[in-house]
Amino acid sequence: MMRLSRYLARAGASSRRGSERLILDGRVSVNGQVVRELGTKVDEDSDCVSLDGKQIFIDNSAFTIMLNKPAGYVTTMHDPQGRPTVAELVPISAHPALFPVGRLDFNTTGLLLFTTDGDMGNALLHPSRNVEKTYIARISGNLSDAGVSLLREGVLLDDGMTAPAKVEVLQAGKNPLVSISIHEGRKRQVRRMFSAIGCHVEELHRLSFGSLCLDDLQEGCWRELTDAEVHTLLNNAR
Incomplete structure (x- = not known):
């Protein structure tokens, strides 16, 4: 038996915290019954867990990709306001449990990871792991040596x-x-850091995430990570 939120995270539905939100929002059912209690436990082998009416499973063969995110997309798999989302750019029909590892804001471009492995996503985002992310920023305003x-x-x-x-x-x-390059993951952190020294970020592009770089991956395109890339990425996050 395991907590329902952990089941959802391991199935790649979302992060652990995101899975709790899914439960509270009434989007999760167990054996055909909607469940809203965060403490609910399920049996991996016998219970039927569904998200938005579709059964989800824990799959030990994780699927992990990188996307070169264009501007103009929200980093979420569903947007109540109807804005374009990154879900439109990745293969969710073949891999419905894909979710983004962290986020890039609406106008930020560059490397965005997706995985079906909830534990991997949690590991890469945990503040103690110090996974470094490198950005290229175009600045307006006076960038002084002191800044x-x-x-x-x-x-x-x-x-x-x-x-x-x-x-x-x-x-x-x-x-x-x-x-x-930073290793924290606060909301809009790079833009806020430049704002704190009196500069405005006109354009922001994430070039790398840990050991991964975009290289020649075209904007709006994605590719699956190799086993070696996943292994190196996780090793660097320990």
């Missing part, structure tokens, strides 16, 4: 001090181009 130093030391946001970032100015002058 770069603050980013490297950590800046104070409304939810606390950030960890030190790796920062390199790739193109100085008007509308500078900056590489910034």
Whole structure:
């Protein structure tokens, strides 16, 4: 027996916290009955668990991909407001349990991971794992040496001090181009860090996630990770 939220996470329905939201929203049923109690336990071998009316299973052969996300898509598998979602760009018909590992906001582009392995998703997002993400930012405003130093030391946001970032100015002058690497995952963190030093991010692109890089993957396209890539990614997150 296991908690229903853990079953959903292992089946790749969402993260553990996201699975709890699915239960509270009444989207999960067990043996044909909608369940809203977070403490509900299920038997992996005998109970029928369904999400939005479709039965889901724990599959030990996880499917993990990277997407080069374009701007103009919400990082969610369903949007009540009807906006374009990243679900439209990945193979959910063949792999309905796919979910995004973390998120990129509406206008941010670049590398976005998806997996059907809930435990893997949780491991990569846990703050203690220090998985580094590198972004390229196009900035408006005056990016001073002092501002770069603050980013490297950590800046104070409304939810606390950030960890030190790796920062390199790739193109100085008007509308500078900056590489910034962080290992935290706060909401809109890179944009907020630049805002804290008086700069506005005009464009933001995630170049890498841990050991993974986009390389020549075209915008709007995805590819499956190799076993070696998954192994390296998880090893680096330990």
